[in-house]
Amino acid sequence: MLLPAAALSYCDSMSHPSAAIIGAGIAGVAAARQLADANWDVVIFEKSRGWGGRCATKRWEGQTIDHGAQFFTIRSEGFRKSLSSHCGDALRTIEAPVMTPEGHVLAGEPRYFHRDGNSRIVRDLGAGLTMHPGTPVEKIDNRTIRGRSFDAVISTAPLPQTLALAGLAPDASAYQPNLTLLLLYSSPVAAHLRDVYAISDPEGTLAWSASENHKPGRVEDGKTALIIQASESFSRAHLEDDPPVWSAALRTLAEDRWGMKADSILASHPHRWRYARVARPTPVPELPEGWIFAGDAAGESRLESAWQAGCEAARILMDG
Template identity: 30%
Template sequence: MISPPRAAVVGAGIAGLSCATLLQSAGFEVGVFDKSRGPSGRMSTRRGDDWQCDHGAQYFTARDPGFRAEVARWQHAGVAVSWHPRLHVLGDPSAHVPDPALERFVGLPRMSAPCRFLADELDLEVNTSIRQLQRRPDGWHLLSAERGWLERSFDAALLALPAPQAAPLLREAAPGLAALAGNVVMHGAWALMLRFAAPLELPFDAAFVNAGPLRWIARDNSKPAAGSACVATG
């Protein structure tokens, strides 16, 4: 009996999980590894005893027909829903004009829900920081900061990571790709989560900000799965 090909995917954000899902449907035996406590990457939600706040991606759109079909699957599973916020523009109104026909989606009950939905069908190992890739005669081997060299080998290794994190892993295994990743310039974005003792009386649920250091303000409790915080990003 011929064993299925094996693939390792490093990174359990939406890109890594989507890649792993497609590989698995194509007949691969897939292992997904992530340094965090759970999947989601930038589709992150911070939670407390009685509050939650999406401090990564604020919403997503689906213009591509293939992705729209996948979002419909998420909706059917109850992990995504349309969001219809009252949108404002603060600052120069011509710098960003919201499209009233654009359909926006959020995870349900929180932004990380679609990632967790995908992860449920995959072999995911969390709290596993991959530090090195090494090609050996029997395939690719992965070095974990927590457990050393993992026992499994893989026919293919895929990195679904930001370029600065991917570059060190590629340095020995694929120097050309490491150089490409090392030349990528990334700019940070800060997110500020604010929780108020009383509801805010605002004329909008979310706003694009075209002046000053902020770019976006949103009330999380305007989303279908109501949080109780406000997030501002710059």
């Protein structure tokens, strides 16, 4: 979802209008792609090293792990078309089921992933666009960023960060944090769970735990890679703690749930998502003239929704 900023005046340029996009996550790339296809002059600024944002993939200990968005839906024809023209035949579905801790299968629509890591979706959609990695936008003066003036600015940084950039009071409670733990073992999961992709337990401390082995080619033979996402309450309670404090607790619970042999652990990796998902839809305050926020703050935290928010932001600019 997105909300428009104050009236836009992006026709300063006589030739191609220009837009700065803050963030190379899926919303930013969707917006940039639409504008570039309509001959806008588009530059993406990204503070981290590459594409993806929360659609994150980590090359870790020889494995390829999606430690942000685990999978995605394809509900709209527009999203389907865009993915098929940019990702070719690299999309797959997870065939194994998601279960409750009590062993009931949770039915759901197809769960898609990118063969080479979910961040590749964003990289594929962004192919050919101008993106500056490792380039945080820290200040915007009247739509001038790093010495260049733009006709419009689309910020896809999570809402609290966008508000801070605009000099407005950030509302950190709009998002819930998430503490994520990656675990790698040299042994398999318990026999009765080998055909299970994930266990969803929104009320428990281990809100989500999944075996990345169900994405073929991601995990070396003989190893097991688990992704653990803590509940909102556990994540909030331990957000500022040192990772060893909370990762030890999550690891014990995960080993119990998946029947792992504790002494077969090869590696673990904690990750703190400060703004993981929308906690409650939040109205976006009025932003400076010429700015648009595009992101999940006012709606759902899903890749497809973020993609739609980016497309909608681009459409608002193109429609003038």
